[in-house]
Amino acid sequence: MNFLQHDVPLSWYLLLSAALFSLGVVGFLIKRNLITVFMSIELMLNAVNLSFVTFAYQWHEVRGQIFVFFVMMVAAAEAAVGLAIIIAVFRARQTLAVDRIDLMKL
Amino acid sequence: MNDFAHLWLIPLFPFAGFLLNGILGARMPRRLVSIIGVLAPLASFVLVLSAFGATMIGAAANCPRCGDVTALTLPVVETLGPSWISIGALNVDFSLVLDQLSMVMLLVVTGVGFLIHVYSVGYMHDEPGYARYFSFLNLFLFFMTVLVLAGNFLLMFVGWEGVGLASYLLIGFYFSRESAANAGKKAFIVNRIGDFGFLIGIFLVLTTFSTLSFDKIAVLLAMSPDWQGTVLTVICLCLLVGAAGKSAQLPLYVWLPDAMEGPTPVSALIHAATMVTAGVYMIARTHLLFDRAPIALWTVAIVGAATTLFAATIGLVQNDIKRVLAYSTISQLGYMFLACGVAAYSAAIFHLVMHAFFKALLFLAAGAVIHAMGGEQDLRKMGGLRTKLPVTFWTMTAAVFAIAGFPPFAGFFSKDPILYAAFLQGTGGKLLWFVGLVAALLTSLYMFRLWYLAFMGEPRSDVKHHHANPLSMMVPLVILGILSVCGGWIGIERFSAYVFPVAAAHRPMPEGDPGIEIVLTIAAVLVALAGWLIADRLYRRKPERPAELAAAMPTGYRILLNKYYVDEIYDAVIVKPLFAFSKFVLGGIDLLLAGVAWLLAGIATFTGMILQRWQSGNLRSYAAWLTLGAAVLLLAAALWSGGWSASFHSISTHFTMNAAGH
Numbered sequence: 194m195n196f197l198q199h200d201v202p203l204s205w206y207l208l209l210s211a212a213l214f215s216l217g218v219v220g221f222l223i224k225r226n227l228i229t230v231f232m233s234i235e236l237m238l239n240a241v242n243l244s245f246v247t248f249a250y251q252w253h254e255v256r257g258q259i260f261v262f263f264v265m266m267v268a269a270a271e272a273a274v275g276l277a278i279i280i281a282v283f284r285a286r287q288t289l290a291v292d293r294i295d296l297m298k299l
Numbered sequence: 300m301n302d303f304a305h306l307w308l309i310p311l312f313p314f315a316g317f318l319l320n321g322i323l324g325a326r327m328p329r330r331l332v333s334i335i336g337v338l339a340p341l342a343s344f345v346l347v348l349s350a351f352g353a354t355m356i357g358a359a360a361n362c363p364r365c366g367d368v369t370a371l372t373l374p375v376v377e378t379l380g381p382s383w384i385s386i387g388a389l390n391v392d393f394s395l396v397l398d399q400l401s402m403v404m405l406l407v408v409t410g411v412g413f414l415i416h417v418y419s420v421g422y423m424h425d426e427p428g429y430a431r432y433f434s435f436l437n438l439f440l441f442f443m444t445v446l447v448l449a450g451n452f453l454l455m456f457v458g459w460e461g462v463g464l465a466s467y468l469l470i471g472f473y474f475s476r477e478s479a480a481n482a483g484k485k486a487f488i489v490n491r492i493g494d495f496g497f498l499i500g501i502f503l504v505l506t507t508f509s510t511l512s513f514d515k516i517a518v519l520l521a522m523s524p525d526w527q528g529t530v531l532t533v534i535c536l537c538l539l540v541g542a543a544g545k546s547a548q549l550p551l552y553v554w555l556p557d558a559m560e561g562p563t564p565v566s567a568l569i570h571a572a573t574m575v576t577a578g579v580y581m582i583a584r585t586h587l588l589f590d591r592a593p594i595a596l597w598t599v600a601i602v603g604a605a606t607t608l609f610a611a612t613i614g615l616v617q618n619d620i621k622r623v624l625a626y627s628t629i630s631q632l633g634y635m636f637l638a639c640g641v642a643a644y645s646a647a648i649f650h651l652v653m654h655a656f657f658k659a660l661l662f663l664a665a666g667a668v669i670h671a672m673g674g675e676q677d678l679r680k681m682g683g684l685r686t687k688l689p690v691t692f693w694t695m696t697a698a699v700f701a702i703a704g705f706p707p708f709a710g711f712f713s714k715d716p717i718l719y720a721a722f723l724q725g726t727g728g729k730l731l732w733f734v735g736l737v738a739a740l741l742t743s744l745y746m747f748r749l750w751y752l753a754f755m756g757e758p759r760s761d762v763k764h765h766h767a768n769p770l771s772m773m774v775p776l777v778i779l780g781i782l783s784v785c786g787g788w789i790g791i792e793r794f795s796a797y798v799f800p801v802a803a804a805h806r807p808m809p810e811g812d813p814g815i816e817i818v819l820t821i822a823a824v825l826v827a828l829a830g831w832l833i834a835d836r837l838y839r840r841k842p843e844r845p846a847e848l849a850a851a852m853p854t855g856y857r858i859l860l861n862k863y864y865v866d867e868i869y870d871a872v873i874v875k876p877l878f879a880f881s882k883f884v885l886g887g888i889d890l891l892l893a894g895v896a897w898l899l900a901g902i903a904t905f906t907g908m909i910l911q912r913w914q915s916g917n918l919r920s921y922a923a924w925l926t927l928g929a930a931v932l933l934l935a936a937a938l939w940s941g942g943w944s945a946s947f948h949s950i951s952t953h954f955t956m957n958a959a960g961h
Contacts, residue, residue: 222923295916 324430493544600640743830
């Protein structure tokens, strides 16, 4: 408990969170493979989780931590649905390049 | 015992005729069209007659021979079907009222209407649009009977507008002729001004009495016998505007002379005998209101007197036979207004009935003349028709003597009470009487002028195409001729006792001296005789005199010939500015508004064209815009809360302080 306060300043956690989030955004924007795009989303979610936890600790607020659980739960569900969709898309098109997937119908 | 529960049939027959001839007429043979067209008013007329007979039985209560015939007591009130309008306290029904007044009107409307339908069969026999003509004529009768039977203002207004529509359709019957189409429009538009006044009057009645029913208004008025009030005056003046529009009084008379563009039987029925008298009927119907508004009543009298003199002077110099009769109609309607204005309503209605007889006859006879002359309407080209058209000549003679007011013809009996009633109304009344007397002189003069020009002397043009008038035209002429001679023998006392049985109770007429009445009567007859003698001198003995007179007074003659330039004045004062304003609205304001609309639409289209490129279907481009947007929002939020560096600084300070605190 103490090491967080004394050894590493809080802003570092926030900077790390921001860096991870930015990486996620960049990955989302430039990657073509649908699975990589998906992983980038996970990265962004977890970056946000990190800042949640940080602030929750800072303000001695348990609600922030609870929120993180919710986010993880939703992310898990999203991963399940998302991966299923990815498999369905791949089966239909034999490709996972997001540029080619620009029609609502299969 | 009100067992005559079929008032609705009276308007229904003409309406059925209108539908049949209007929808199927073009595919039916002319004979069938005529039968339908003539039977419809006949059926209504028979219904009205039977009702009249039943009331007579009702009046003579102990009639031994009418055991199984149902007697009828007036007024009969019928409410058809469910309520028409029911909002809050306002309740308007389809109620029809048959009382003595509407009975008289119905007898005239359906009776004269029937005769004119018969006449039309002969007159219109080789015209195109035969079925259309009869369907419109039946439509007119439908609306006219609705107007007369209406038990409240709103239903009356329906009939009122309906006869206006029928009038418009029939004036413009020869719609391929531009003047006829324009005359129809003129009639419609001028009537619209009057209708506006009528509507305002109806609204005021509604706000004042919370009802539109004539009966209930009468009850409410009877409950407050001393009530006079400005609001009643305003209501009556508004109603007067409506009546003046429909009955062609100053200053709204201008449509009636032009309405002569329609077929002559239409002029006889609508623009002489029935529709134009609707204004007089309306005033008589609402006379309880007018009785409480002396100022409005005086206005009615003044408008009537002014119109009667004004129109009579114009009638003196017109050369078109129908236009002479049109101005004569306006003048006679002025007489009726004058009678209404001096509260002699029964005299007004009596004159209305007599006028319906002799003026319908005059028009029908003029139609027979025009028909025989092959469409010629100019009096200057007629002459000597006495021997060629004997039936027309003799019936026309009866009508001329009737309108001029010679005893024992109809006009004498109806004009006399009006002048007498006016004379009894104090000093102003004497002036009205004098105006009426001068108008009577002029009436006699212009009618005998027409008579001499058309029938006497030698033929002034060699129209070879004299075709004989068929029997269907002659019979109505003869019947109306008989009525014009004998109609007045009913006498005003008996007539007024029938029409307004309770009139004397609520408004006692000023007592007159019978000696004065005789003197006035003699004066009126002398004036009529004078008119005849002047006409005889001018148009028979010295046919060159009129032209000399006109040359001697060129300005006066020109003013009269051009009808006091009223049409030109209206054109310059109202029509032209309105037209210019409309053009300005169309060219300026309309263009401006349209321009603004186009500009807005253009902007939307243009931005749409640019923005639609965003919707590329590319997921990553959407994501990029999303990110960019989020970044911009964040930046804006940061700047909003005191600048980026400051907020960053405060956050870091906060953290450091917290860190130091532990």
